[in-house]
Amino acid sequence: MKLAMIGFGQAGGKILDRFLEYDSTRGTGIVGHAVAVNTAKADLMGLDYVPNGNRVLIGQSIVKGHGAGTEPELGEKCAREDIEEIQSSIDQMASSEIDAFLIIAGLGGGTGSGGAPVLAEHLQRLYVEPVYGLGILPSRDEGGIYNRNAARSFQAFAESVDNLLTFDNDSFKTGGESLGEGYDEINDEIITRFGALFSAGEVEALGDNVAESVVDASEIINTLGNHGVTSVGYASEAIELNDDDKGLLGRLRGGNDENGFSSAGDATNRITALVRKATLGKLTLQCEVDSTERALLLVSGPPDALNRKGIDKARKWLESQTECMEVRAGDYPLPNERKVAAIVVLAGVTDIPRVKEMQRMAIEAEERSEELKSQSKDGLEELIEYGDDEP
Secondary structure: OOEEEEEEHHHHHHHHHHHHHHHHHHOOOOEEEEEEEEOEHHHHHOOOOOOHHHEEEOOHHHHOOEOOOOOHHHHHHHHHHOHHHHHHHHOOOOHHHOOEEEEEEEOOOOHHHHHHHHHHHHHHHHOOOOEEEEEEEOOHHHOHHHHHHHHHHHHHHHHHOOEEEEEEHHHHOOOOOOHHHHHHHHHHHHHHHHHHHHOOOOHHHHOOOOOOOOOOHHHHHHHHOOOOEEEEEEEEEEOOOOOOOOHHHHHHHOOOOOOOOOOHHHHHHHHHHHHHHHHHOOEOOOOOHHHOOEEEEEEEEOHHHOOHHHHHHHHHHHHHHHOOOOEEEEEEEOOOOOEEEEEEEEEOOOOOHHHHHHHHHHHHHHHHHHHHHHHHHHHHHHHHHHHHOOO
């Protein structure tokens, strides 16, 4: 799947940079065009892989290159003022080679949360290709203002894109590391999941190994649909490779070498176990699986470790868990891979406890803000009155 990726804001730019790194090291070709947009000049200068000509500084007349802070209204204003600057950078791409747009933004700050929905609406008016969002939610301990911003921008972003793929930092943060290391690890998790999904079916990577059931751009687009929120599950298991790669013939026979590397039964059990772990384990956005409208599962790994029976069995299990009939499935043989991985896409989910919690935190933050404003006003009036009584 070839995407025009736009990283909006600090988090969006860093994740875009990591997608470009992933693309260059693995040769997947998923990034057809890359643009980084920010109100902070320093953030743009800190990128490593985004071409200098594709780094767009917006809102200079408003924030003077210093960023929008935690003010989504500023981010929105900057995006509307300089939307043509962004469009000029996007115009450099060959739209005929793009399957879809992906706007990447952190939803807790100012630039991405305020500007990303503006850009999504703009692209929807100009192009026939789908416009997707990848929204990054702040963790709970980042504070009320970030969760308040995320609750608002989540709704605006979801309404402006064809589908909002979501990643919740709170589910993946670990303790003990520095702030920078923590975000680096989280970004690794994002790229692992979404990079593997979007590179599915890449012909160059497949070589002579043909997938038994191909998951290509059209399958992903049909799964994401033209509305809703998506969560992604992922699980992998390291394996030992044979010197003799049997390829498609070996998979069809469910063969096994004399060292007992991979029997049909082993492959089937591994695949079904990984799909269960991906679905019921840590999702990019925790949700009730049975609220899924459309689903897709993809199993990747060395050809000998994949088989049709395992994928069919896993698909039927996923159908029973999601209670939806629209479940697509396929494999992605990677001859040089040292692991088998399962990716589960849950699209159109509606029962999302984390979003409900964010909305509650947003209301509490707003009420607290109003209370503090009232207290401050009363305190100032008392101070002035007291000053007036001085001789």
